[in-house]
Amino acid sequence: MNPRRIGADFRITALSYFRNPVALFFSLIFPIILIGLFGLIFSATGTTAVNLAVLNEDHNSPESVAFLHALNETKLVKVQVESVAPSDFSSWLGQNDYPVGLVIPAGFQSNYTSHTSTNVTLFTDPQDASASGEVEFAVTGVANQFNLDAACGSTTCAPIIGIAGASVGSAVYTYIDYLIPGLIGFSILTSPMFSMVDITSSYRKEGIFRELSLTPLTRAEWLTSRILWYTLLTFVTAGIMIGAGAYLFGAHVLITAQLVPFLIAGPFLFVALGMLAGSVARTPESAALIGNIITFPMMFLSGTFFPVSSFPSGLQEFARILPLYYVIDGMNQVMLFSNTARAFTDVVVVLAIALVFFVLSIRLFKWRDE
């Protein structure tokens, strides 16, 4: 590896890029369009029962258990009682992919039987509107039923069980906040993948790799220069997306140094994967096909536009074999939930996959023939 040669190749790549209006559009304007489009759409539908994490602080009192049983009976939710410190519950929900959570307060039963007003707290995820809406509907309905059942002896009896709202995560998030890590992931995937597949196959067809093989530039140096270039582009794109999200929709995500490993490891992974896809194909046409087969499932199923937690369970399992899932999950952890431990695991997974692809692509990719 010779930094001087990597630098020379980086310069040529940058010059080529800045002189290509289509490439510039895709890296500078397209992110803004994506953020705008998906920020405006914000819609989702669902019909299956939503997993509802419950923190029962009334220590499984009969009334609280009955309340949860009634919730289960609505078939809209599936109650899962958890034991977590109440102060951590909100961020715990985010880290464990629960879109909704419910806290039954201590003294729920005694308040209920003594007709003293008490509030259950419903944590909802604005990103997952359909799940939140369904759960809210179910909890409200069950609470009303309990209020009616309470023998308060008067038709004007005030409702006993009220519902307080809270949000999953440590702050109040809007859909756009969740969308930003997803769309940064989207561009970390698509920008290097599409162009690397194209470059690798067309440079071979045109004999440009042949030219380069006659110079002291090595394949590893060439690939490193691409990785550096797409890392730079990713930083620019991420900046544009965060800026556009904040300016257009008032998004607020954590901009932290912990984001940096993902903005480096992500492009590293997909530059190598793009080169691998391009080098196993014999023609530019089949390269494009292979590239699409790899790219499209990841584009939609890695939590780019919709959270993986909203998928059916089979699809959730599938998402976990997609490399992009770990990039987006990790960025969600650092930008939204400040969950460094899980983000660290994610970045290690991404780096490991990237290294495998890097080594494989250098091995498989030949710039001269046998």
Added chain:
Amino acid sequence: MAAAVEVHDLQKRYGTLAAVDGIDFTVSPGTVFAFLGPNGAGKTTTTEILEGLRNRTAGTVSVLGLDPWSQGVALHRRIGVIPQDFRFFEKITPKEAIEYYRTLFHTVRDPHALLERVELADKANARFESLSGGQKQKLGLALSLVNDPEICFLDEPTTGLDPHARRSIWAVIRALRKEGRTVFLTTHYLEEAELLADRVAIIHHGRIIASGTPNEIIEKYGGPERLRVEAPPSLASYLTTKLGIPASAEDGRVEIELHSKEDALKVLSTIDASGIPWHGFETRHDTLEDVFVRLVGQMDEGALRSEGSA
């Protein structure tokens, strides 16, 4: 002085097809060597093996004392290569391309001087995509010189170029030779080989069918000198009958072989005495192209081998 290129019993097979079928040749340093052959004869395969871009099936190859395949990295620092139909990054200018190569090779060549040398200085800042075919080829030539190569490989450098562009590439090749570099040239154009090459080898169906200086090849395989006059076909039969030398008629011209100086005088006086109207005479030798066409044609008819064994 050691040979610049030394090839012994070189073979390259793709399955059962022998693209190169046991060839031998040597290129002396500081000379221009032209490698000729029809399309698909094995020219490009051989050239790519010498350049270290393709592995061989069998045989020994030495370029500047190095094995091109196993010592490719070392070899590439000392040779320059211009492929057929040179392609480069579309958005990059010739000046930037040379700066790029200069950094890769870690040399200090002045881009302007190199571009002037290949007559491309006026396009120094034009993007590659906007260059004409000849200008692209000239950039390929300039890039192949960035590392001050000892051997330049030029694979059909003038194919598809207009006569003017072709001549300016010839001028560069002559200059390379003058500087003491070895030039390995493949070409379709026999005229090009005859003008530029010190030595020539003709490859056909993976075998070398003739080699030597252009004159040696013409002398060995070419026909005798011929006299040609513009006259009706009746003159041909008249001459054959009168002199007993075969004469042929085609396109309003009559051609007769000359085996000695005396023949020429005899033929001319016989023509004059025939009373058949004629004008404009010339004598001509076979060119390398005539020999090439004949050799390749004979071999394709399977005639060469039977003649050789007879």
